[in-house]
Amino acid sequence: MSSNSTAPAPVSASGSDTPASSNSSTVSLASVVRPWSQSPVPTWALSGLFFATSVIPPRPGLPPIVHRLGFGAIFAGAGYVLSTGDTRNGSGIATAWSLMYLFLNSRKSLQPPRHPISLALTAATVASSTIYGSEYFVLQDGDDS
Template structure:
């Protein structure tokens, strides 16, 4: 039977790397998800873009330079809200695909006008669409498909 005195007086043991189990780097990388991949699986980026579109409608009613029309902003606001809803139901692939497609569409329709205006609000709207396209596009095109 060992006593506390024996434990204190015993020689320290060293742990060498040879005694540790081998852990593959692929296994540790698959367990560690990045912040962006976790964010792409939530509806919040799409809903933020929807809120930004709806918050910009007063500027559209005043017909400020670089801002899309009221109809266009409202339509994109509802589309992004719907894309966020798709993601919130657990259908990550289709939610990411919808968000990516409509973000790229918004960018295609409004990039030139926003850059020419050099005003902050149109540039923020286009930047939000590009950020959503990059975030959800990576999730849609480069991640493993959902297992059903």
């Protein structure tokens, strides 16, 4: 066997010295997440979920009605910003307010007495913060120029 049996790492298409495999996780993340993270549909769906649950009277384990109405309105506004094509600010608004909701309500929703609606709101908000947070913090780094 010769000492050249291992092939060198492939070079990316841009001609830089970095291997193409180092960008594969970002490329796959971008191809999966970016269509959703630049669309207002997920945040409008989250807004609709918050508004739909606001008709349920206060119960132990549920977030207060004012939280459900307020966050529903904020997510609707974030969807509007995204629909105008401003992905930087729209994803930032959706991420910041998703994290704020989770800061205020996630612990309460996971402690007994658990309510399925509270768990659904928390899970949907985690999904929103993941989708729009990846756009804001990871995927837009190369778009600044």
